[in-house]
Amino acid sequence: MTLTPTPEELFSRARNELRMGVPVRVGDHLIAAVETLSPQRLADLRSVGGEVSMALTPWRARTLKVTGYDGDVVRIAVAPDADFRWMLATADPATDLANPLKGPFRALRGGAAEIHRMAIQLCKEAHLLPSALVVGPIAEPMSSGLVDVPLDAILPAGATSPLVAVSSARVPLEISDAGRVHVFRPRDGGEEHYAIEVGQPDRSKPVLSRLHSACFTGDLAGSLKCDCGPQLRAALDQIGQEGAGVLLYLNQEGRGIGLANKMRAYALQDQGFDTVEANHRLGFEDDERDFRLGAQILKLLGFNSVRLMTNNPAKTAMMDASGVNVAERVALKVGENPQNAAYLATKAAKSGHLL
Numbered sequence: 485m486t487l488t489p490t491p492e493e494l495f496s497r498a499r500n501e502l503r504m505g506v507p508v509r510v511g512d513h514l515i516a517a518v519e520t521l522s523p524q525r526l527a528d529l530r531s532v533g534g535e536v537s538m539a540l541t542p543w544r545a546r547t548l549k550v551t552g553y554d555g556d557v558v559r560i561a562v563a564p565d566a567d568f569r570w571m572l573a574t575a576d577p578a579t580d581l582a583n584p585l586k587g588p589f590r591a592l593r594g595g596a597a598e599i600h601r602m603a604i605q606l607c608k609e610a611h612l613l614p615s616a617l618v619v620g621p622i623a624e625p626m627s628s629g630l631v632d633v634p635l636d637a638i639l640p641a642g643a644t645s646p647l648v649a650v651s652s653a654r655v656p657l658e659i660s661d662a663g664r665v666h667v668f669r670p671r672d673g674g675e676e677h678y679a680i681e682v683g684q685p686d687r688s689k690p691v692l693s694r695l696h697s698a699c700f701t702g703d704l705a706g707s708l709k710c711d712c713g714p715q716l717r718a719a720l721d722q723i724g725q726e727g728a729g730v731l732l733y734l735n736q737e738g739r740g741i742g743l744a745n746k747m748r749a750y751a752l753q754d755q756g757f758d759t760v761e762a763n764h765r766l767g768f769e770d771d772e773r774d775f776r777l778g779a780q781i782l783k784l785l786g787f788n789s790v791r792l793m794t795n796n797p798a799k800t801a802m803m804d805a806s807g808v809n810v811a812e813r814v815a816l817k818v819g820e821n822p823q824n825a826a827y828l829a830t831k832a833a834k835s836g837h838l839l
């Protein structure tokens with residue numbers, strides 16, 4: 485029936501359910517995000533029966549000194565007397581230093597790991613801590629109103645939900661009267677992304693462009709911990725001076741982990757970890773962004789060649805791989821200060837940023 489949601493739509497719904505703290509069903513298992521779990525929901529989930537386990541990422545498992553057997557996901561057993569606080573401490577590194585002995589953990593091996601893998605992906609897409617509770621198999625199918633996600637709902641690696649151009653209008657800007665803002669929305673109802681087009685860029689030539697990732701602290705609050713605010717303004721200034729160009733504002737806050745997790749990462753940085761280590765302790769890759777979004781937007785706007793303002797080789801590589809030619813890399817070195825010097829040095833040393 486055409487009114488039935490597709491697997492992708494059910495997956496997107498599940499993402500929102502986990503943010504609200506409501507479990508979802510995957511086959512004969514129930515999953516819930518640890519971050520939004522409550523002691524009552526935990527008790528309710530346990531009462532359903534079935535094995536109780538947690539899904540972690542390999543990075544979080546490494547910090548907890550547990551070795552997994554399933555490659556990109558780690559399953560650990562949850563003892564019957566393990567309480568809500570134990571689960572939260574396993575998921576959240578905030579108290580790792582103060583309280584290092586959380587184990588011993590027992591990794592599960594044998595059997596399938598797909599449900600745990602999907603649970604981690606849902607948590608990441610929901611911008612929650614990447615740790616989930618998994619309960620099952622459950623004997624009786626319940627009619628509970630829970631969202632039921634088919635196991636094959638995950639987009640295959642390399643696929644992204646297609647973006648659709650929603651609206652655009654003229655916006656006179658400080659850097660140019662001839663500004664225009666375009667809004668793009670993914671079909672899966674996820675985060676919208678924006679493009680600021682300046683002047684009348686010639687579609688047959690490489691366009692001066694910037695792929696900027698949202699940084700609430702740097703872009704809006706004048707944070708000295710990174711270089712985002714000055715980079716945003718310098719990129720716009722250069723586009724204004726040349727009279728034509730496009731700045732993509734991708735809502736991938738905190739290199740794709742969301743602002744709540746970025747503030748967790750900052751708290752870990754205050755404990756002495758660098759920007760990459762902090763992401764890893766939380767269970768994330770050092771960069772969870774998907775730069776293919778940028779290529780998709782450029783193509784929707786009719787561009788297929790760019791002069792890209794960036795110091796990040798991963799951005800130029802991904803553009804080329806996504807069919808947008810990088811005719812030139814334009815360096816964008818602004819905003820270094822005593823507070824972010826170590827951060828910029830870490831990005832150069834560990835993430836390959838060009839100095």
Ligand SMILES: Nc1nc2c(ncn2[C@@H]2O[C@H](COP(=O)(O)OP(=O)(O)OP(=O)(O)O)[C@@H](O)[C@H]2O)c(=O)[nH]1
Pocket residue numbers: 695696697698699700709710712715736737738739740741746749750759763793794795796799837
């Ligand atoms: N997780 C995390 N994200 C951060 C941190 N500091 C800044 N960010 C985020 O990093 C991103 C920086 O984006 P960009 O400036 O586009 O990317 P870049 O990789 O530095 O590349 P270029 O600026 O193009 O050279 C933004 O999403 C910020 O919110 C941090 O310490 N941890």
Ligand SMILES: [Zn+2]
Pocket residue numbers: 699701702703710711712713
């Ligand atoms: Zn920033």
